[in-house]
Amino acid sequence: MSEASRTLYTTTLIPHLSHNNTSPLRRTSVSPTIFKRNSVLRCSVSTLTKKIPWGCDTDSMENASALQRWLTESGLPEQRMGLEKVEVGERGLVSLKNIRNGEKLLFVPPSLVISPDSEWSNPEAGEVLKRNSVPDWPLLATYLISEASCMKSSRWSNYISALPRQPYSLLYWTRAELDTYLVASQIRERAIERINGVTGTYNDLRSRIFSKYPNLFPEEVFNMETFKWSFGILFSRLVRLPSLNERVALVPWADMLNHSCEVETFLDYDKSSQAVVFTTDRPYQPGEQVFISYGKKSNGELLLSYGFVPKEGTNPSDSADLSVSLNKSDVCYKEKLEVLRKHGLSASERFPIQITGWPVELMAYAYLVVSPPTMARQFEEMAVAASNNTSNKDLIYPEIEKEALQFMLDNCESSILKYTKFLQGSGSIDLDVTSPSQINRKLFLKQLAVDLCTSEQRILFRTQYILRRRLRDMKSGELRGLSIFNGFFRFFE
Ligand SMILES: C[S@@+](CC[C@H](N)C(=O)[O-])C[C@H]1O[C@@H](n2cnc3c(N)ncnc32)[C@H](O)[C@@H]1O
Structure with a gap:
């Protein structure tokens, strides 16, 4: 508390x-x-x-x-x-x-x-x-x-x-x-x-x-x-x-x-x-x-320990965990898993996302997942940054930033889909009960779950919006760069 x-x-x-x-x-x-x-x-x-x-x-x-x-x-x-x-x-x-x-x-x-x-x-x-x-x-x-x-x-x-x-x-x-x-x-x-x-x-x-x-x-x-x-x-x-x-x-x-x-x-x-x-x-x-205050806890953590979910949008400490994993078909899977394990992480991790943004550890993990074999020398520093054990947290690798953001967006979107499926189907969940007290309990749990999922999905929607906008800006920046380059090319021709 x-x-x-x-x-x-x-x-x-x-x-x-x-x-x-x-x-x-x-x-x-x-x-x-x-x-x-x-x-x-x-x-x-x-x-x-x-x-x-x-x-x-x-x-x-x-x-x-x-x-x-x-x-x-x-x-x-x-x-x-x-x-x-x-x-x-x-x-x-x-x-x-x-x-x-x-x-x-x-x-x-x-x-x-x-x-x-x-x-x-x-x-x-x-x-x-x-x-x-x-x-x-x-x-x-x-x-x-x-x-x-x-x-x-x-x-x-x-x-x-x-x-x-x-x-x-x-x-x-x-x-x-x-x-x-x-x-x-x-x-x-x-x-x-x-x-x-x-x-x-x-x-x-x-x-x-x-x-x-x-x-x-x-x-x-x-x-x-x-x-x-x-x-x-x-x-x-x-x-x-x-x-x-x-x-x-x-x-x-x-x-x-x-x-x-x-x-x-x-x-x-x-x-x-x-x-x-x-x-x-x-x-x-x-x-x-x-x-x-029982502490700066997310709605999920409050449900976990105390069994209630605050009203949507009222908890400034709210967050939704995004689960991300190494790609098993990655040629560097073994090397990446090794550095992750060395720093206390595993092939699948959860990172808390807030309405205001995502943690640098998630970005570092995403960099590691998408980095090509040519970046093998940087795997270690990415794993360190992902494990929250470094002061030099703000890693940026411009050459793979787009891939890392896209990776996060893909995970975010598949998570949003799960919430949408649950929330749309929650009206039809078979309560399968035999007594009035059971029906009360089931309705109560379902309401808690709907409240939790609505608040978590809201955070993921916001994250999806920011990621899409960043990626769009990067793409339009690239296009602008490309057209300037083409202009120079024609000039020299
Ligand atoms: C430390 S006890 C507080 C006293 C409790 N209300 C009682 O009667 O024993 C924590 C419990 O109170 C309830 N609680 C505390 N804050 C709440 C809130 N904001 N909304 C709903 N229930 C709450 C939850 O059942 C929680 O597990």
């Missing part, structure tokens, strides 16, 4: 644990030091699994009010905002008084923040994860499940009860839904990568840790479904706090704030007030919903 969280979400999305072990659960003997007396029975007992409150309906105000009461009793100072049903984001924080521009709000004390150092209601489980050096994200995902399973005996029970039972992120879309609704958008690939990342992380934890301590981590509680839930919560609520060395944290109350593309204010830890705050960048009148 904070500006700093952007890098986390947009790069290596899931912390890396090795993803290669997908073998079925092995039940090994329990470590004697861990399996002490009734160590776990306090919390994660399988018969209670069904009673565990994995959050509530996304618009439940009952649990939200209980959360607010508990936070106040636990040290949250008096607030200038209240938690209410809102038009944007279902539940959100609404101004109770006049709020000035530049005012600090929230003041959530560290004791009400969940971080990788938070105490576990079941300390043995926490110790096992820490002994195994589990990184922050899977650690927090396991922590949330563990605390949820402790129900009322967890100090976070009011917080967990107010979390959405099914976060809106793309983690909850089935493969068939992704294939049907996001067929045109590159976000589909990113969603699949993310789902695979979560699955791999869970499988790794299961084989390395959970299966060795089944009493601490019973599969009835710590399974793929509950991990999908906890990762969904992390993707849509976790923040990085720049003033605390980018520490990741869940900040109850602050995470009830919804996102607006029109504000540029982020959550952070404020050393002077020793609390998590944000500073408004506009005034609010009583009754108005107060917003923060």
Whole structure:
């Protein structure tokens, strides 16, 4: 949600644990030091699994009010905002008084923040994860499940009860839904990568840790479904706090704030007030919903992590990924792939295009794809520029500029065609449902996909227009040059 969280979400999305072990659960003997007396029975007992409150309906105000009461009793100072049903984001924080521009709000004390150092209601489980050096994200995902399973005996029970039972992120879309609704958008690939990342992380934890301590981590509680839930919560609520060395944290109350593309204010830890705050960048009148920014994210990235798409044309950070590939029939295919790999790239790459233009990395990749064998000595510098690892970014090769622009135009046009096909056919998508709730879900997902594809296609149309105009200008420049040359030729004749 904070500006700093952007890098986390947009790069290596899931912390890396090795993803290669997908073998079925092995039940090994329990470590004697861990399996002490009734160590776990306090919390994660399988018969209670069904009673565990994995959050509530996304618009439940009952649990939200209980959360607010508990936070106040636990040290949250008096607030200038209240938690209410809102038009944007279902539940959100609404101004109770006049709020000035530049005012600090929230003041959530560290004791009400969940971080990788938070105490576990079941300390043995926490110790096992820490002994195994589990990184922050899977650690927090396991922590949330563990605390949820402790129900009322967890100090976070009011917080967990107010979390959405099914976060809106793309983690909850089935493969068939992704294939049907996001067929045109590159976000589909990113969603699949993310789902695979979560699955791999869970499988790794299961084989390395959970299966060795089944009493601490019973599969009835710590399974793929509950991990999908906890990762969904992390993707849509976790923040990085720049003033605390980018520490990741869940900040109850602050995470009830919804996102607006029109504000540029982020959550952070404020050393002077020793609390998590944000500073408004506009005034609010009583009754108005107060917003923060979840970071400079494209509509696709907002859909991926948070499950919503801003209104068309309202997101200045919006972009559409263009996918480009080396040509397999290129005589230099092997050499080009080698230099790309050397600089961390592959035979197919995605580059984000904005309404204002394309990145220099894409142009460098295009140069490499179209460059002839005679330019082999420049392959390396093109790959370096494409990989974003150089200060000398603005490469220009006038002799192949036209081919590079044409290559980008061809890719852009074939991508536009996919969007057009999806958008034209979206009215006739077979919803194939058997219940009213299913039809609601399908219509909801379809609307999100149509909104996303419309905004991405708009960016590609603009890119197509600019590319066509440049190519036309280059051609007319060439023609002008040619006619001047012909004029000289006649003169000398
Ligand atoms: C950090 S939570 C914000 C609180 C949330 N509304 C709640 O009731 O729990 C993020 C979630 O809020 C919703 N949300 C935030 N900003 C939104 C927006 N501009 N439009 C639609 N939904 C939004 C999305 O469901 C997102 O996954």
